[in-house]
Amino acid sequence: MDDPANKAPAPRIRVLLLDDDHFMLELLADMLADIGAAAGAAVSFEVRAESDAKRALASLASDAPALLICDLSMPDMDGIEFMQAAAAAGFGGGVMLLSGMDSGVRKAAERLAKAHGLNVLGAFKKPISAQELQAALAPLVAAYSPGQENSYNLSPLSGK
Template identity: 45%
Template sequence: MPSPAANAPAPEASLHVLVLDDDPLLLDVMREMLAVCGVSNIALETQACSALQRLDQSMPDVVICDLMMPEMDGIEFLQAAAAQGYQGKVILMSALEDGVREAAGELARALGLQVVGSFRKPLEQNQLRAALAC
């Protein structure tokens, strides 16, 4: 007979994840990747202003954020999210150089944000799964 733990849903199943990227195709890919990880409560946004409004409505457990976006970039978004009191985890992704991503991660940590991953695009399934499990 299986143990109760064997029947328990994966911790990822209860996560609420917000993905912010200006590329709608990448958002579709991220939705599929999150679904494979067992996440079903997924919000997708192409604009930082809309993502900030979502933070006001319901705080996600994890925000996955691109760094390079028009109008408001990822750093500006993270500053605003920290100012709004966001307490969840942050996963950064960008096609920018490693040093830029690392600097962005340090800045986010200095703002009091909990950065659990910083990855080059395209994010790989195993990277996403590991970051969500942190």
């Protein structure tokens, strides 16, 4: 019989959510909690939600996430500027871009982020569905699951 006291805790995947819409931040955090629960406690998500791009950028250095989910359209510093600054700061985690803008804008942002050396998992239309989010995160969840090496090689995905 397995002794729960000897069981290693589920790996925690750090995620930084960046969006100026507080409802979207709550929705994404809830979706991530559901995805973690659906993974059968194999992984969990440690979520930090930010509505201020400058604070989010400052946190990249001190509390580097494995995943950044970023809106493209924000006041003060838009998602493109944020991606450029994150790349310049040496951010090495996965990046998912979200936007209500048309697919051409999302594709252009995705290409630009990749050109800056970021590991872009895809550019998705807002609001992203729970199924799309789960599919996009499947390689990351698998890489962090017990028995897997923690050097994930995520293939790019694109939202429609």
